[in-house]
Amino acid sequence: MKVVWKAAATLLVVTGLAGLTNGAVDPDFDHNGTVDVRDIATYVAAWTSGISTGSVEADTNSDGLLTPTDVAIFSSAWYDAVANGTGGGGNVGWTDLTPAAGARVVYVSSSAGNNSNSGLSPSSPVRTLAAGYALLRNTFPDQMLLQCGDVWTEEFPGWGKTGRSASERMVIGSYGTGPRPRIQPTSKTRDGIFERSNSNGNLIISGLEISGYTSRHTAAIQWQVGGGSNVLIEDCHVHHCTLNIVLQDMNDGFVIRRSIIDMGGPGNNGDNEANSGFYIALTHAPVTIEECVIDRCGDHPDIRPGSIPGIRSQSVYCQDTAPGIIFRKNLVSNGGCMGPDLRAGGTIEDCIITRCAIGPRMGSATGTDTPGGYPGGVTGIVRNTYVLDGTNIRDGQPSYLRGVGFWLENVRSCTVENLVIARKGPTSGPLARNPDSCAVEMHTDPGSGVTGVSFVGTRVYQWPGSGGTFARSGNRQPSYSQTGTITSGYPDPSVGISESDVALAKQMRRGVQGPTIGALLLRLKAGFAN
Secondary structure, three states, rough: OHHHHHHHHHHHHHHHHOOOOOOOOOOOOOOOOOOHHHHHHHHHHHHHHHHHHHHOOOOOOOOOOOHHHHHHHHHHHHHHHHHHOOHOOOOOOOOOOOOOOOOOEEOOOOOOOOOOOOOOEEEEEEEHHHHHHHHOOOOOOOOOEEEOEEEEEOOOOOOOOOOOOOOOOOEEEEOOOOOOOOOOOOOOOOOEEEEEEOOOEEEEEOOOOOEEEEEEEOOOOOOOOOOOOOOOEOEEEEEEOOOEEEEEEEOOOOOEEEEEEEEEOOOOOOOOOOOOEEEEOOOOOOOEEEEEEEEEEOOOOOOOOOOOOOOOOEEEHHHHHHHEEEOOOOOOEEEOEEEEEEEEEEEEOOOOOOOOOOOOOOEOOOOOOOOOOOOEEEEEEEEEEEEEEEEOOOOOOHHOOOOOOOEOOEEEEEEEEEEEEEEOHHHHHHHHOOOOOEEEEEEEEOOOOOOOEEEEEEEEOOOOOOOEEEEEEEOOOOOOOEEEOOOOOOOOOOOOOEEEEEEOOOOOOOEEEEHHHHHHHHHHHHHHOO
């Protein structure tokens, strides 16, 4: 099976996962309604079995034979479905937004609306967000739909309404064709959607673009103080705020999926203020972030020309008070300081983290801000994740030098499976790598140090530095076990994630294009196969 996979993987790389005629090949090979990486595994298993049994289920070109060409044709169909929205790629896997029985649907258009209209049909929309919000009934599964292509230079009223239940939620969404409806408040002290009441939830926010007044605007979405049960953010583009999404003091069931979060920062006080794509704290249940693209968050020069990212510029910042974060199938690129920072532990799986000064960080929470603390350290899992093309924070200031693939701190248990850390660079310029950094940093002074870390199938490629593969800073000796392979200097297959890949991933939108993370993971798995 491993030999077969390597042969198929070679074809996937050579063909670029696309370009072959795939005819009527169904990329949803396991017929579960979702085109994802599991279809590749199911197909390869069927192809392998067919070689010995004579089954032609995997004969994609219908010539009666099973050859590598069949694998390449299926791979092309699969990639097209995921990357281009064909074969269900743009329509499969999204949350069903069909109005529940008895729901009121409210239409809002800044270009064609009038607040004297009923707001209950696309031909009679109201104009302002406040007018649309007023028509929603608390504890009903009502929907407020904004006209695609329209722009509002106002913010929502402080959110204080909830849907009927977790299965019949209130919806803020869109209607019509064109770009996502855009909310861009004119005051940098207000947020696009702001909730600060108790127990407001059962809500879906879908298909919106929310941007800051300037790149120093506070937040696009801020949800805090006792609210947040069963809230879903999906198919949104959130950008140009100091903290794009702020989640604090939520209850349970908060999920952000299939959204683009980019251009986060800078802070109101310049380089020394925290600025992030996400800021998460004081959670009462794990937050899930999945199938998102998080790009250029943390005071990136593309946001403010000439800016210099600082140590508080982060893509995803999860405070000591946010345990158990689930971070799954996300693409994180061009982070100011680091990728996902799970200070209180959690799960990172099936992710790609590229061009960040630090890849993922697990731990560092000492429990001083959390009742009960974290006796012995936090726990976590990192699985099937690629950390590529590490950078630095800023040039010429040794106290800020980074270039670490994976950082652990105050951890009592962490399982690391199939982690690939590859290529530290560039060698010059403002993001030049730190020559003294390492692939895996175990910072052992705070809390209880680092113990109980198990590495399984972890591989390091071309990550030079005097720190070697591991560095152990602090006075405590870390305890870790190793199975599988951890090696520096393994021949680098030069497979990575380009800016074109990131740009394509950011075109994700309901009905247009599905998430491309599965295709990118498959490419990396093929390229790094050994």
